[in-house]
Amino acid sequence: MRRLLPLLFSPCRVKQRLCLIILLVLLLLFVIGRWTSFQHCVHYLPVYLRTFSRGPSSMHGLPMCSFCKDISLHLSCYEAAIHFPNHRCMCNCASFTHSKKTNYHNLTVLFLSTYERYTTQMLRIEFDYYQAAQLDRHIDAHLWGEGFAGYNPHISLKRNLQNKHPGVKFDVVFIQTPPKFRFSQKIYDGLKEISDETAVIFRFHECRYGICEPHVLNTGASIALFAYARDIHLYPHLEKDTLMVHLPHVVHTPLFRNVSHLSPERKTSVLLTGRLASAYPLRARLHYLLEDHKIEGASSRKHPTYTMANSKTASLKAIEQQEIDYIRSLESAQIVLVTASRGRLRLIKYGEAAVAGALIVGDIPLGSEYEFKNIMVEIKPEYSDDKILKTLEHYLSHPEERAKIVSQARELFLSKYTTQHFLKWLQDVLILYRHGARGTYYPYYYIPQSEVSGQSCLLYYSSEGWYEVSNFFR
Structure with missing residues (x-):
């Protein structure tokens, strides 16, 4: 290594200024490319650290509720x-009864979004929920919000709802992972205004670095649904006033x-997407393994990005x-x-x-080892290229x-993880909410965050930036 380093840096001795300029340009590209993520990280770092400074609620020492056994x-x-x-009082898992036939209440649900999000969002999870609700005879579903026809940005959310739907009482206002910059402050103030009479529910995708806390605190949200159970452990101080539930990703089957x-x-x-x-x-x-064309008929599908770049040229049809x-x-x-x-x-x-x-081939996600062991073919990161190719x-x-x-894989997901199941889960969550429930609820097996190697905020974003820069020159 000592002999190699002088050879690598010898051109820079001759053209020091050129090497310095190239280095500065690369550094500038890296900083510009990751500045937004860095700001996001630094902004929420105090929140992230604060979540670990507060322990679980003292409510855990309360006696068991007598009505727990009546909740199905x-x-x-x-x-x-x-x-x-x-x-x-409180309930734990042993307290509840379980039945495939629970009392299914009719619900009026507002799926709160923005017209910009509706016409630019490439990941359609929230709108899949809405379409599934439209197909459910027990749910009166509405999709509306800022930018939609009839919405007046100069008045409160409550007044807008009264004007658009006079005499209608919404049981639920449902929001899927909203980036705050897409909602005006009036929306956040409006959610807080109606949170005493309507269940405000946030469905979060990822919640690293405390990014989900402001949505809950600024709106008086009653319920927070998390796609990943480990994220709930980042917010122990919220369980006193919020019901936090792990509900994994589901599939909207009418699309298939x-x-x-x-x-x-x-x-x-073989497809990689x-x-x-x-x-x-x-x-x-x-x-890169597929790019070497070692498997006939294999292809990679380019990621389409998450949002349309320009809302003026965005097409819902597209x-x-x-x-x-x-x-x-x-x-x-x-x-x-x-x-x-x-x-x-x-x-x-x-x-x-x-x-x-299709047959799933890949690594098994953490916490799903038992459930996924028979529905996919596992390949581990430590496998050699040759072993992966032979498996395929x-x-x-x-x-x-x-x-x-x-x-077996189709049976698992069609029987447990569809948007129709999500709506049933929503009914369960609302049953608990109507009883005044707060705290945490994990329906499925998970591995706590404490057992997962931690990731530094700066390390995460800087490594991703380095990946992008290095592949620019690949």
């Missing part, structure tokens, strides 16, 4: 510490069609078409490579690939073995 839920229960301040696992229409042997970044190290490695194109590409593949993120999170792609009838070749050449695993 669709959801299972892995762990729960739900307290009821009005009754000065039944295609035989062995259909000749599956012309893509998703964003390439340092947050997905195994995915990036598989991408956005919906890209969603259909994405699903059809999954349905045309025999194998879909699906990997967890660097934090080994259970991404929505697992369910989408399964319902599309084996399942491509054994279609019946592949079809058996695919059938």
